[in-house]
Amino acid sequence: MKSVEKLLLGAILSFLFVTNLAAVEVSGLNETEVIVADQSAGERNRALVDAFAEVLVKISGVDAIAESPEVAAELRGASRYLQQYRYRSDKVAAEDETQSAIEVLKMHVSFDQKAVERLLERIGRPVWGKNRPQAIVWLAVEEQGSRYLLDSQSESSWRALLQEAAAERGLPLILPAMDVEDQAKVHLMDVWANASEELILASQRYRADAILVARIYPTSAGSWASRWTLYANPKEEFMGQSWNAPLAQTDIVLGRGVHAAADMLAARFSVDGSIEFNEQIAISVLGINDLKQYAKVSAYLTSLDPIESVTAERVGGNSVIFKAVAKGGEDALRRAIALGKVLHERSYESMSLEADIEAEEAGLSQVSRLYYRLP
Incomplete structure (x- = not known):
């Protein structure tokens, strides 16, 4: 039964994160x-x-x-x-x-x-660029004998502490509206018990890249305890990863949870400074039918953090092959592209022989190739 539930959860996550990625450009990191x-x-x-x-x-x-x-x-x-x-x-x-x-x-x-x-x-340390995954936070709090959910309009001090911790890491976080639509899908106990399927489906409307679920409650010793879970794309190693923040005062216990989530996301989406090579990569994009669409894709690729340079090497029909130099190589570039909604990846199996011929004619047959389409 557990294996079936795990497969179902993975399918839900895959649908949510492949179709609704919504990375945010964060300013003020410096x-x-x-x-x-x-x-x-x-x-x-x-x-x-x-x-x-x-x-x-x-x-x-x-x-x-x-x-x-x-x-x-x-x-x-x-x-x-x-x-x-x-x-x-x-x-x-x-x-x-x-x-x-x-x-x-x-x-x-x-x-x-x-x-x-x-x-x-x-010094060989990572650089996390300005394009960062946005996470929706489902946070349940117990205090003074009652429990409640934090929402986007909450006047609780916990909301201010959450925003402060997120700002310290440059991590874009949003809270649910808890309007009629949310209330029909999510209840307090769903968050308290970390009901993953309900929370993942309810998060779909927010088009977030990750889901952070937490419960915070007081201890008999006068400190605060918390339990956290981060859900992300099922291809990432931290899908459904949970942890407890050490007992602490209010601002510290919440900050530790947010910082741990930021560490996990940064580890996946930052460019490793210890990798000294720049890799040349061919990016084949289908669905470019006019100059406006070409300019959109070209500007998008140029804006990606790993991209050192990008040029159009071959234009034909409704496709363009771009030659990019990416810091950190193919994996770093693939992750960066996945954070946006501009391009959808195509599997290699769906490629035609014509695509391979086009890459060869563009002089890019010996480099790594990525295949995308413009929706």
Whole structure:
């Protein structure tokens, strides 16, 4: 019975993620804010190190990147990568909820993103580009003796903490509307019990690339516990991977869950900086019938993070063969293309002899080939 259920789950996931991918272009990966005591040079230099560490996490996709010796050495020279900084006053919530918000001074810092990416490549660490998978979060919370679901309009502090943790990693997260349509498909106990089939089907309307399911509840010791599961394309190794975040306070227990999910997604979709080769790849695209469609596909391929260069090598009928140079090779390029909705992959078995002849005529018969169609 379990094997049948697993096959069914895989089929549902395959339908959901192959037909409805909706990657998001994330901005501000090179920026962050840190709280400072004053505007002195010493405090500014200390804050720059903290800010640079946060930006390295966002751009690399590795939560613990600052712990590596080669990165620790670079942190001391954070000012070399600095673009600009500015100060602003802000108010943050007091630890004691009965007290008023506390006014603090924040330093907003921007670093040179291209320089940071070159640094990561030089020391052999991954680079997670701006095109990132979007995840919908089904989060059930138990507090003060009752349970509820977090939705996109929730005023709960958990929503603010979720957004803060996602921003720290540059991870696009959305919450369900929990409108009439959602309520007809998903109940609180579905999320609490991680009812995978119900949640996966209910998530289809949001066109997300991944589904993050979690429950958070208090312990008798006064801390918080949580259980997390990340669902993604069944071809990925983390399909249905679950974990417990260590016991902690509210912001930490939620942050740890989000950071773990970000680590898993980044490990799959980032470009490995330790891979030093660029591979030449032929990309055959069917369904290009006019100049507008050609421009759309060409611009899309150029925008992909692994692409170093791309040119049209052969145009004929309703197909175009592009020659691309991809950092990280065929696998990295295939994953990047899969995050968008622009192109649908065709299996090699569906290729005609004509496609092989076209590639040979374009001088690309000896390179890796990928086959797609424009819907």
